[in-house]
Amino acid sequence: MDSSACLLYFDDEAESAQRLAQAADLPARCVERHRFPDDELKLRLPVDADGRLPAQIVLLRSLHRPNEKLIELLLAAQTARALGARRIVLVAPYLGYMRQDKAFTPGEAVSQQIVGRFLADLCDALITVDPHLHRVARLQDAVPVPAAVALSGAEALSDLIAQRRPGALLVGPDAESAQWIAQAAARHGFAHAVCTKERHGDREVRIRLPDLAPHALQGRAVVLLDDMASTGRTLAQAARLLRAAGAASVDVAVTHALFVGDALQTLAQAGVGAVWSTDCIAHPSNAVSMAGPLARALREVLVRS
Numbered sequence: 386m387d388s389s390a391c392l393l394y395f396d397d398e399a400e401s402a403q404r405l406a407q408a409a410d411l412p413a414r415c416v417e418r419h420r421f422p423d424d425e426l427k428l429r430l431p432v433d434a435d436g437r438l439p440a441q442i443v444l445l446r447s448l449h450r451p452n453e454k455l456i457e458l459l460l461a462a463q464t465a466r467a468l469g470a471r472r473i474v475l476v477a478p479y480l481g482y483m484r485q486d487k488a489f490t491p492g493e494a495v496s497q498q499i500v501g502r503f504l505a506d507l508c509d510a511l512i513t514v515d516p517h518l519h520r521v522a523r524l525q526d527a528v529p530v531p532a533a534v535a536l537s538g539a540e541a542l543s544d545l546i547a548q549r550r551p552g553a554l555l556v557g558p559d560a561e562s563a564q565w566i567a568q569a570a571a572r573h574g575f576a577h578a579v580c581t582k583e584r585h586g587d588r589e590v591r592i593r594l595p596d597l598a599p600h601a602l603q604g605r606a607v608v609l610l611d612d613m614a615s616t617g618r619t620l621a622q623a624a625r626l627l628r629a630a631g632a633a634s635v636d637v638a639v640t641h642a643l644f645v646g647d648a649l650q651t652l653a654q655a656g657v658g659a660v661w662s663t664d665c666i667a668h669p670s671n672a673v674s675m676a677g678p679l680a681r682a683l684r685e686v687l688v689r690s
């Protein structure tokens with residue numbers, strides 16, 4: 386694409402980096418990481434023979450399990466600048482720390498704003514997928530970077546559902562999911578509905594099914610679609626209610642496969658069949674790749690030389 390641009394990645398994301406580099410026609414180079422005995426990190430950036438980096442750097446880091454990755458990004462971005470990068474594009478397919486978007490009780494850190502400003506200081510542009518922005522209108526309200534692109538996994542997941550469960554009823558587990566449900570349903574004309582949810586704790590949610598015609602769920606194939614599954618409790622609770630109301634099958638499709646702890650087991654116990662996700666977070670459930678849409682967004686954001 387552009388000889389002045391290069392994609393930098395970390396070894397645990399080598400596969401998604403190769404897919405993105407290929408789709409974007411960019412060279413990809415791995416950042417070397419060394420962990421000192423005291424747990425501190427040392428990074429070594431893959432410089433050219435002259436010890437420099439290209440003028441444009443695409444930094445790929447999906448920010449699940451984000452704490453150490455934030456330090457890696459700090460070290461990598463500042464070193465890249467020192468070595469000649471004039472423009473840094475952060476591709477964070479999953480953008481962590483976006484869910485704590487207000488102080489729910491007095492004294493709480495509003496992590497979304499704090500981490501957002503931290504990332505904005507490191508890069509010139511950000512590309513992400515389905516960021517968790519329930520109470521702010523635009524991605525740049527959370528990450529005040531000059532150029533920001535928020536893609537969605539809904540259409541890619543809709544294509545997959547159309548192949549695997551044509552005629553399924555798409556259900557969103559909570560009001561926030563209505564945006565992805567509408568997008569996915571419109572693409573293939575799926576019937577759709579959205580539940581309501583109250584959250585009472587990290588693993589405690591109460592879901593209410595939408596008002597549907599009597600027997601609407603009887604014998605129906607249902608696919609639950611959401612931006613992410615973390616503990617899986619939201620989807621499990623919705624699946625349990627759907628099965629109890631007569632759904633013949635309940636499968637799950639999410640953009641971000643966090644699936645922490647016993648999430649997958651909880652889903653299986655709730656009667657969930659298949660679990661599909663995008664490759665924004667590498668996980669055995671990955672069934673669709675976002676490399677194409679990410680590469681198209683990169684083409685828009687990179688400055689042509």
Ligand SMILES: O=P(O)(O)OC[C@H]1O[C@@H](O)[C@H](O)[C@@H]1O
Binds near residue numbers: 558615
């Ligand atoms: O219920 P778990 O899987 O822990 O959390 C994921 C849910 O919590 C919300 O913020 C997400 O949008 C999703 O609906």
